[in-house]
Amino acid sequence: MKNKFEVTMEEIVRAIAEAGYDPYDQLYGYVTKGKEEFITRNGNAREKIKQLNWLEVKEYVEKMEGSK
Numbered sequence: 001m002k003n004k005f006e007v008t009m010e011e012i013v014r015a016i017a018e019a020g021y022d023p024y025d026q027l028y029g030y031v032t033k034g035k036e037e038f039i040t041r042n043g044n045a046r047e048k049i050k051q052l053n054w055l056e057v058k059e060y061v062e063k064m065e066g067s068k
Contacts, residue, residue, distance in 0.1 A: 008048050009060050015043030024064050031058045 002010075013023040019040040029038035030049065039046045049057065 005052060005056055005060075008052060009057070011043060012039065012045045012049055015045035016040055018042055024061070027057070027061045027064065031061050 013027075016023040016026050016039065019042040021040065026038045026040070030036065031054070036046055036050065039049050
C-alpha cells in the first residue's frame with residue numbers, strides 16, 4: 001500500500017510528463033537548484049510539491065536516478 005507521499009509524487013510525475021517534460025530532469029532541477037519553476041503548474045503539481053518534505057523529495061529523485 002502506498003503512503004500519501006508516494007501517491008502525491010506519482011501525481012506530480014504524471015503532471016510533469018503530461019506537460020511534455022522529463023520528470024526526472026525537472027525534479028532533479030528542483031532539488032539541486034531549489035527553484036519551484038522546474039515543476040509545472042499542470043495538475044497543481046507545483047503546489048503539491050511545496051507541501052512535501054524536501055528531503056523526502058530528494059530521496060525520491062535519487063531512487064529515480066538509480067532506476068534510469
